Amino acid sequence: MKIAISGKGGVGKTTLSAILGYLYSQEKKNVLLVDADPTGNLASALGYTKSNIIPISQMKELIEERTETKLNTFGGFFKLNPKVEDISEKFSIDLQGIRLLVIGGIKKGGGGCACPENVLIKNLIAHLMVKKDEILIMDMEAGIEHLGRATAKSVDAMIIVVEPGMRSINIAYQINRLAADIGIEKIFVVGNKIRDTADSNLIKDKITDIPVLGFVSFNDGLIKADMEGMPVFNNEKVVAEVCSIKRRLEEIM
Numbered sequence: 104m105k106i107a108i109s110g111k112g113g114v115g116k117t118t119l120s121a122i123l124g125y126l127y128s129q130e131k132k133n134v135l136l137v138d139a140d141p142t143g144n145l146a147s148a149l150g151y152t153k154s155n156i157i158p159i160s161q162m163k164e165l166i167e168e169r170t171e172t173k174l175n176t177f178g179g180f181f182k183l184n185p186k187v188e189d190i191s192e193k194f195s196i197d198l199q200g201i202r203l204l205v206i207g208g209i210k211k212g213g214g215g216c217a218c219p220e221n222v223l224i225k226n227l228i229a230h231l232m233v234k235k236d237e238i239l240i241m242d243m244e245a246g247i248e249h250l251g252r253a254t255a256k257s258v259d260a261m262i263i264v265v266e267p268g269m270r271s272i273n274i275a276y277q278i279n280r281l282a283a284d285i286g287i288e289k290i291f292v293v294g295n296k297i298r299d300t301a302d303s304n305l306i307k308d309k310i311t312d313i314p315v316l317g318f319v320s321f322n323d324g325l326i327k328a329d330m331e332g333m334p335v336f337n338n339e340k341v342v343a344e345v346c347s348i349k350r351r352l353e354e355i356m
Contacts, residue, residue: 141208150334158207
């Protein structure tokens with residue numbers, strides 16, 4: 104299964120990604136978590152607090168080698184189909200049976216940046232989505248910049264994480280339209296940071312045409328886990344809620 108997780112910044116995409124990865128790993132599945140958010144917090148959500156992870160998008164020597172060019176030069180040529188097949192094995196780290204690959208952000212600029220960094224990342228993601236036979240969960244930034252029409256058909260599900268509030272809900276609709284435009288067919292919503300029935304009802308009332316998989320409660324334990332550098336999947340209540348969401352997703356799929 105290939106799952107892309109998106110939503111407004113700070114809504115809990117990373118927490119959901121980490122716990123879903125943990126749950127699949129407990130089933131002895133091969134799990135690859137892909138951190139495609141420029142803020143790059145997925146490692147810490149898994150309890151890895153070291154600062155030695157360099158995102159693929161910042162690996163200058165790797166990008167130059169694979170695209171056969173020199174970065175930061177004007178008017179240079181570069182390879183549009185760089186070798187990416189070995190990157191996930193070479194540069195992912197194993198965290199308690201879950202492999203993590205940190206990709207980082209895609210550069211933006213005038214109508215899209217056709218630069219070596221973006222070419223490598225786009226090709227890498229296309230390879231992961233189309234070729235890899237495993238559970239792949241991609242923690243994305245708010246948007247779908249990492250995906251394109253070539254990879255959309257390989258996305259089994261896009262989950263948009265929403266917190267109670269109109270800004271988050273409006274962004275969810277924007278992401279839904281963009282994802283549908285490139286051909287992603289199965290798009291779902293998960294409500295997060297739910298304090299009471301009024302919060303869940305707001306999401307259900309405002310989001311009527313995107314299936315809601317379930318809700319995750321607001322939990323002070325997640326804040327404490329972040330402060331102490333502990334994995335989010337140590338929180339039994341949240342894990343149980345995400346487990347219900349996972350079961351619902353599998354029933355629909």
